Amino acid sequence: MNHDHNGHERPGDALRTVARSKLVMIGFLLVIAYFLWTEHRAHVIQFLPFLLLAACPLMHIFMHGGHRHGHGPDDATKDTNAKGER
Template sequence: MSATHHDHHPDTRGSSGLSRRVRIALLMVALIGGFYLLREHWIHVAGNWVYLLLLACPLMHLLHGHGGDGGHGAPPDKPANREA
């Protein structure tokens, strides 16, 4: 018989102090509310979808990580800006 210790903590809470069930319930309420809000205001959204798409471009630029070649995380032996 092996003696292993398993610590079970049924009341595991995140950093916000809310249990997982409460967070899932709040997420579901937000999704249902968003669905009905979009359904009621679909005419406004459909009329301005081009502007919403253009607004998404700078938001994606701001929220996306700065990975890739060069820039902030360039190795010291490789210059960040390439000049031809």
């Protein structure tokens, strides 16, 4: 029974492989972003004002929580932590 131990990976090899694959993925994403920006710049720029306007209600809904806290008469009975959040 002869076992060839040269084919087995060491623990550091797996980490290097993961780090290398992340760098390759970032490189591909940068290339894709560059070509999307250069080819579709005119289409994207014309919609930027509308994206800003659309961001306002989305931020209001998701960042303020829909104003469900701090505006009702039964707020004293609800559980709150030290910061006043639920």
